[in-house]
Amino acid sequence: MAGKPVLYYFNGRGRMEAIRWLLAVAEVEFDEVLLTTREQYDKLLSDGALMFQQVPMVEIDGMQLIQTKAILHYIAQKYNLHGKDPKERVMINMYAEGAMDVMEMIMVLPFITDVKAKLDNIQTKAKERYLPVYEKALSGHIYLVGGELSLADVQLFECTLMLEEKFTGILAEFPNVKLCEKVFPGQDDADSRRQQVSAARQ
Numbered sequence: 001m002a003g004k005p006v007l008y009y010f011n012g013r014g015r016m017e018a019i020r021w022l023l024a025v026a027e028v029e030f031d032e033v034l035l036t037t038r039e040q041y042d043k044l045l046s047d048g049a050l051m052f053q054q055v056p057m058v059e060i061d062g063m064q065l066i067q068t069k070a071i072l073h074y075i076a077q078k079y080n081l082h083g084k085d086p087k088e089r090v091m092i093n094m095y096a097e098g099a100m101d102v103m104e105m106i107m108v109l110p111f112i113t114d115v116k117a118k119l120d121n122i123q124t125k126a127k128e129r130y131l132p133v134y135e136k137a138l139s140g141h142i143y144l145v146g147g148e149l150s151l152a153d154v155q156l157f158e159c160t161l162m163l164e165e166k167f168t169g170i171l172a173e174f175p176n177v178k179l180c181e182k183v184f185p186g187q188d189d190a191d192s193r194r195q196q197v198s199a200a201r202q
């Protein structure tokens with residue numbers, strides 16, 4: 001039997017967090033190598049493990065996978081979280097990408113100067129552009145696509161956690177989206193994770 005996947009990333013949520021969540025939802029145990037020194041990173045580079053000299057990198061099934069979305073799609077497909085056919089898959093990817101767009105806006109906050117203006121912009125876009133889409137899609141449904149849990153739900157869930165950290169109560173106007181948090185597996189874990197969040201872990 002293949003060993004556990006090994007996740008290589010910095011000591012932060014960043015681009016790896018969606019992968020961690022997806023594996024957790026798929027009930028796949030994994031190990032992590034948190035890169036804290038330049039030497040660790042250089043070693044991966046000299047070993048040829050990082051195709052584009054970037055992380056996240058995930059060792060799984062005898063491969064060294066890079067590029068967040070490629071990794072997410074591989075895991076989603078492998079664990080039946082990527083729809084039953086191409087039409088479901090493309091819808092899953094569309095919803096997942098929308099959530100990723102919001103998360104990427106939040107992820108870059110530590111690297112910009114006018115944080116207040118950007119936060120206002122993110123909040124407006126979340127409330128007017130993104131959350132209404134998910135609210136409508138989840139009207140009368142527990143899951144976004146095909147009546148089954150998928151990558152789209154996992155990424156929306158992570159996105160709601162990130163939004164609530166920045167904008168307390170933002171989901172009040174979006175009860176269906178809020179409900180998706182409740183039905184999500186591992187909610188206890190989510191609560192404890194939420195409490196652990198610090199500004200250093202963007």
Ligand SMILES: N[C@@H](CCC(=O)N[C@@H](CS)C(=O)NCC(=O)O)C(=O)O
Nearest residue numbers: 014015053054055056066067068069
């Ligand atoms: N498109 C890539 C982007 C990866 C990326 O930008 N990784 C950053 C860390 S979050 C990195 O390794 N930066 C180092 C570099 O580019 O030299 C993905 O989604 O995996």
